[in-house]
Amino acid sequence: MSKISGSQIIIEALKCEGVDTVFGYPGGAVIPLFDALYSTPEINVVLTRHEQGAVHAADGYARSTGKVGAVIVTSGPGATNTVTGLATANFDSVPIVCITGQVPTSMIGIDAFQEADVTGITNAVTKHNYLVSRIEDLAETIKNSFHIAGTGRPGPVVIDIPKDVLLGSYKFNYDGKINIRGYKPHIEGHPNQLKKVVQMLANAKKPVVIVGGGAIISDSSPEINEFIKICDVPVTATLNGLGCIEYDNPYFLGMHGMHGTIAANSAIQECDLLIALGSRFDDRATGKLSTFAPNAEIVHIDIDSASISKNVNVDVPVVGDLKVVMKQILPMLSAVKRPEWMARIAELKKKSHQMTRGKDRITSIEVFDILNKTLEEDTIIATDVGQHQMWTALYYKFKKPRTLLTSGGLGTMGFGFPAAVGAQLANMDKQVVCISGDGSFQMNIQELATAVINELPIIILIMNNGYLGMVRQWQELFNDERYSSTCLMKCRKDPSKCRGVEEECFKFIPDFVKVAEAYGAVGIRVKKTEELESAIKKALELKDKPVLIDILTDRKENVWPMVPAGASLDDMMKGGMTL
């Protein structure tokens, strides 16, 4: 077998893994690898404008398709810039393989130029990482990395490759069988546990199902929909579980948790059996643990045994791949009807979250009424983090899995737009919409260049309230309206003397419309609700460039309902809701 370079081994391995797109940013340590990519037409190399953007883009690519996203960055600062992206993906179980350049093996440890201890730095934010110090191990390491990233509870894997390994030469062999003795994910649920679950379902009067991100990742939406129909059981989603159940499905209660719906939170508190499917009982979802679902026995089905009984004490754990477990359990079920409980659910659902409409500026519900009317059901929505994210979760009518890309666990501002870029590249047949905030968008605004250059018809909706709105909401409710460092229009030295927006305050810093135009995208400003629909329709027609719509929204609208941090799901603040 003839020998090829380390860089070429990587390219061949990526091809074997079916990688068609790599998000990356070059630098000294990876010049040989980018050189090899230069003559690889099978792989589209997307140059983002920041390494964080590259990882989020690979994340959006992966979340929207289920495939493993691929990233290549240089050593030192290139690698450290990926940390937030990796942590975001790790928290939400997104499969990514991130190759980082490293200084030559002979220089590791001497504080060489652009040296960083990448495996040390990324230990806490990856599923696994490798330093490849021998070219003999390169192909096998890449193969194992893709396997680890994409199976079990997925997650990011970093491969740190010194430059001399890229430049070395060795034979390429990718036929070996994967055998990682410390990594054998549980796939099938234990039959005895499943029997218990079936029995509990038969005895329960008021069961509720929670679907989490695991339901989306494992593609179990069809099985779960069948399950809830047979068992006549209402279902609520976590933020990352949205899309598993269609919004209009009568069994669907909406999201639960801190900004959950009244129906979802109340149903959890009233239920006598709670079945969590691929959800890890995040504190934002459970509120105060000691009063969470106080009357319920809890079943938890998850691929990650470490998620079981970590926060909530589980009565019946089932470790396995959710789709496989669902397929095991479906034939064991017998159909039931629970008319009383479903009547109670219908009653709870009537207490929906109707908001008052705005007078001067646009309110959230008005934006989402229009989006629900104008967007196709396979539209992919990427969000940033803040109020706009929670309104998306509450009001946008998700109909399909993998149509919401949002940073749930880490809550990373700046995730949405680069994720939209990655998702659009993977789904050129679908519309991608990024719903962002005026604060968040500025955290990866530079990716406008990537979107324009790649002619991506992403629609960017900025819900522009001139505030770091979510933090401002907390300050209003819990810090005596002391808006310390949250106004984006003008920061007074003494915020307590701020009397709201005045003449001297800057109106548009930055002017997002002009920013869009400066990058070669289209920018539209929307000041009135009536203008929004036509702006979106116009944007939908443009097929070769991004359109940024700067929506001037009500500056001080709050997200309701809200369970204060650390409070019980029973204690929902309902603020301006008209019930």
Add this chain to the structure above:
Amino acid sequence: MRYILSLIVENKHGVLAKVSQVITGRGYNISTLTVGPSEKPDTSRMIITFDCDDKVISQIIKQMNKLIDVIKVFLIDEKEKVERELVLMRVHRKRENEDSLSRVIDIFKGRIVNVTPGNFVIELTGHSGKINAFIENIRPYGIQDLMRTGPLALPRYEIK
């Protein structure tokens, strides 16, 4: 309560960092940690002891199992184990209590392994409880330096 956790891990770059990262990153405290070669050249054995409750130890076990480079994790049963720890102490040598010091060392079956005009170096192996008792008995003689290995432990039977 004290738990003795036994890990078989890959004998590879960065494994100790990964294991300790997960434990400290989640806010758990390691009491002792001992690493060394195992019966196979490509694996190492770690014994980590914790003072915690059963909920915490079960989380730790699950988190250790999640690590790719950790091949096997098990708790060592206190009743079915052989445990040994080694302690070295350098102690002041004073004429007036040399005899009584020797007697204490004999009782515990310890050994003086080095002597200078000013001090002794003493060694003892045994389970951790015995080491604790020994140290307490030596303390009045004036310990200059002390180093313990932390326990090594093996189950008495093969763990499948």
